[in-house]
Amino acid sequence: xxxxxxxxxxxxxxxxxxxxxxxxxxxxxxxxxxxxxxxxxxxxxxxxxxxxxxxxxxxxxxxxxxxxxxxxxxxxxxxxxxxxxxxxxxxxxxxxxxxxxxxxxxxxxxxxxxxxxxxxxxxxxxxxxxxxxxxxxxxxxxxxxxxxxxxxxxxxxxxxxxxxxxxxxxxxxxxxxxxxxxxxxxxxxxxxxxxxxxxxxxxxxxxxxxxxxxxxxxxxxxxxxxxxxxxxxxxxxxxxxxxxxxxxxxxxxxxxxxxxxxxxxxxxxxxxxxxxxxxxxxxxxxxxxxxxxxxxxxxxxxxxxxxxxxxxxxxxxxxxxx
Numbered sequence: 001x002x003x004x005x006x007x008x009x010x011x012x013x014x015x016x017x018x019x020x021x022x023x024x025x026x027x028x029x030x031x032x033x034x035x036x037x038x039x040x041x042x043x044x045x046x047x048x049x050x051x052x053x054x055x056x057x058x059x060x061x062x063x064x065x066x067x068x069x070x071x072x073x074x075x076x077x078x079x080x081x082x083x084x085x086x087x088x089x090x091x092x093x094x095x096x097x098x099x100x101x102x103x104x105x106x107x108x109x110x111x112x113x114x115x116x117x118x119x120x121x122x123x124x125x126x127x128x129x130x131x132x133x134x135x136x137x138x139x140x141x142x143x144x145x146x147x148x149x150x151x152x153x154x155x156x157x158x159x160x161x162x163x164x165x166x167x168x169x170x171x172x173x174x175x176x177x178x179x180x181x182x183x184x185x186x187x188x189x190x191x192x193x194x195x196x197x198x199x200x201x202x203x204x205x206x207x208x209x210x211x212x213x214x215x216x217x218x219x220x221x222x223x224x225x226x227x228x229x230x231x232x233x234x235x236x237x238x239x240x241x242x243x244x245x246x247x248x249x250x251x252x253x254x255x256x257x258x259x260x261x262x263x264x265x266x267x268x269x270x271x272x273x274x275x276x277x278x279x280x281x282x283x284x285x286x287x288x289x290x291x292x293x294x295x296x297x298x299x300x301x302x303x304x305x306x307x308x309x310x311x312x313x314x315x316x317x318x319x320x321x322x
Contacts, residue, residue: 027206027228028215028245032056034238036218041066043314044075045129050218050238052140059214059240060267061190063140063279067218067236071095071133072319078127079311083119084289084299085148085279087141089194090115090127091175093220095134100310101125102302105154109136112159114175116186118143120150122292122299126311131320137218137261139194144268145281147189149299155186169203169252172196177264179207192265199224199252199259206249207262215241215248215264222258225251 034055036048045068050056052064063086070076090097092109099115100106102124109115117123120143157175165172165180172179176186177193184194191210199205209215217226219235226233227249233239241248252258271281278289292298313319 026246027249028209028241028243028247030227030229030231030239031242032238032240033231033233034240035234036067036236036238041068042076042078044077045070046076048236051216056238056240058142058272058274059216060269060272061142061192061265062214062216062263063142063272063274065137065139065218065238065263067135067137067220069133069135070129071131072129072314073131076129076134077311077314079314080124080126080308081277082122082124082293082300082303083117083277084122084293086119086143087189088115088117088119089139089141089175090117090136091139091194091196092134092136095132095136096130097134097136098128098130098310099125100308101152102306102308103152106310107156109156110159112162112173114157114162116155116157116176118147118150118153118155118189120148120152120299122289123152124300124303124306126308126314128310128314128319139263140279141188141190141192141265142268142272142279143189145270148280152299157186169200170205171198172205188265190265190268193263195262197250197260197262198257199250200257201252201255204249204251206247208247209245209264210266211246212243213264213266214243215262217241217248217250217260217262219258219260222252222256223254224258224260225253 041047047066047068050065051062091114097109163174165182173196174184175194176184275286296304
């Protein structure tokens with residue numbers, strides 16, 4: 001009987017070892033870890049650039065990710081400026097951001113709120129932080145050529161409307177995509193996942209990702225153990241993963257909670273020509289965009305004689321004067 005017990009034990013060890021090998025072989029490896037440092041942006045605002053900085057560049061379909069902080073009372077703001085050819089996702093972590101565009105859309109994003117804006121053929125808007133210090137993220141996602149000239153649209157979600165999934169010490173706010181079987185209703189023209197993940201001490205998180213998608217994470221607070229290598233990564237660092245594998249894995253081996261965003265998207269595979277807030281496929285299309293913008297046509301008709309109320313007051317220093 002002893003040899004039977006021994007054989008069962010060896011079989012058990014073999015099965016567990018094989019399972020762990022398969023699990024690790026499915027998990028994506030780390031390609032790059034890059035720290036983000038403060039830089040000035042807009043008027044008086046500070047950002048930590050993740051995607052879009054020289055060490056990473058643009059990783060199809062993502063053009064940029066900024067963590068931003070600032071207060072309009074301290075001179076931080078993004079007054080009237082245009083966009084064409086991509087989407088911006090503004091996610092407020094704390095404070096308030098006031099928004100107004102040339103189609104008379106206006107509102108306030110508060111802590112936990114998200115605005116998924118498809119600029120399409122053209123939009124001009126103003127984004128101004130509130131009185132108190134604001135902290136947030138802005139992600140730029142490219143659009144396929146057949147979506148670049150569609151009409152602008154918004155998908156706003158308040159904090160109370162967000163899809164939240166929880167399991168074993170891990171809490172995920174699902175801005176786009178899915179986690180733990182719960183799915184966001186946000187429509188992503190470029191297929192994408194955008195997850196805000198909080199992990200308690202001694203917790204683990206494994207997220208399935210479609211094969212071939214571009215995937216990265218940005219650590220907001222705390223220290224995170226990342227990938228099958230269990231690499232410890234500090235806050236304000238970006239981790240770019242390989243495209244081989246079906247999942248990404250994380251663990252929190254520290255005494256404090258950790259928070260990060262996990263972002264993944266399907267590559268578009270088209271040429272990218274960018275000039276500031278305009279993202280098209282060719283130089284000729286960029287030149288046409290500048291012509292449209294200057295002459296208030298092909299999406300910029302509403303720009304003629306328009307200035308935002310919040311942007312004008314911000315520039316004049318009268319935003320908070322009754």
